Amino acid sequence: MARSNKPILWFPFAAGGLVAALIIPVLILITGVLVPLGLLHLPYEKMATFAHNPIGKLILFGAVALPAWHAAHRLRMTAHDLGLGGGVVVKTICYGSAWVLIVATAVTLIMV
């Protein structure tokens, strides 16, 4: 049977779709509405403590990396739908930007 790399692409895609659906709206509600309105504060100490905590790191990584991968995969498919081709250029731009975000997140979380 021919081996396919589809499951490797698909699992994080599906997980990312779910994580994005569950967590991104409330995060935007916080950073884009509640904080600007002054109803919520994100003090440096509290955020830094969270980012130092191993479980906090895992949550932050999952909340960024999975939706980023999901978005990249979906954008690649949409680019194809829009007639922009499904070639190396589109793949590089989509997955490349996702990898930049994922690596930047991982490095920052390790260093912080």
Place this chain on the structure above:
Amino acid sequence: MSRRPYIRKVERGWWLGHRRYVVYMIRELSSLFVGLYCALLVLGLVRLAQGRAAWDGFLAVLSSPLGVLFQLICLAFAAYHSVTWFALTPKAMPLALRGEPVPPKAIVGMHYGVWAVVSLVVLIAAGI
């Protein structure tokens, strides 16, 4: 051995002619804003790692008119992604319980329940 697969040309505006296709494209476009917001989160994380002054600067960017406008657009698309994602779960992942198919509405409803709980937990953790 050379292989030259036939690649059919895709008409760029094919989706404009029908409402369903336009709605489909809006749904797919939501991923662009989810991705852009992820980039904003990464920026925030980097600024947090750089220290207090950088973090406070990031908060100021979030609260700037442009920052709010950008995030409101992201919020609309992200919420649309949530709704459409939950709506398709029974089709993508049909469940059976003791041999009986779980009604699609129950699967969708369960997702909305989890969405509410996750949102509430995040809000409480953020200190609302």
